[in-house]
Amino acid sequence: xxxxxxxxxxxxxxxxxxxxxxxxxxxxxxxxxxxxxxxxxxxxxxxxxxxxxxxxxxxxxxxxxxxxxxxxxxxxxxxxxxxxxxxxxxxxxxxxxxxxxxxxxxxxxxxxxxxxxxxxxxxxxxxxxxxxxxxx
Numbered sequence: 856x857x858x859x860x861x862x863x864x865x866x867x868x869x870x871x872x873x874x875x876x877x878x879x880x881x882x883x884x885x886x887x888x889x890x891x892x893x894x895x896x897x898x899x900x901x902x903x904x905x906x907x908x909x910x911x912x913x914x915x916x917x918x919x920x921x922x923x924x925x926x927x928x929x930x931x932x933x934x935x936x937x938x939x940x941x942x943x944x945x946x947x948x949x950x951x952x953x954x955x956x957x958x959x960x961x962x963x964x965x966x967x968x969x970x971x972x973x974x975x976x977x978x979x980x981x982x983x984x985x986x987x988x989x990x991x
Contacts, residue, residue, distance in 0.1 A: 925950025
């Protein structure tokens with residue numbers, strides 16, 4: 856068991872299977888919030904479902920529409936249980952905040968860099984604490 860300390864961008868707890876993305880993802884156009892599936896034909900993980908995962912990705916691409924895509928997926932129950940990014944994105948954090956404010960649903964958002972981030976590449980399961988600990 857390993858315990859990693861991440862920077863908390865949006866607090867919450869979660870556990871589930873880890874889904875590693877090789878490249879940044881657009882939550883507005885590259886991801887379908889109705890299904891939880893990556894629909895960007897150019898993304899290496901095209902067709903993968905984010906629902907119920909601890910999503911680990913280097914960062915995001917895209918516009919100010921990201922908070923809407925994230926919040927809608929959380930509302931519909933198709934979102935990841937938590938998002939861990941190497942380069943934090945305020946738009947993902949805002950989407951999580953909107954979902955909690957409007958729907959009472961929480962999706963933690965964390966930033967983790969360096970060797971800690973890289974160590975999640977082959978992780979099977981992970982848990983996230985409200986203090987930003989990632990237990991693998």
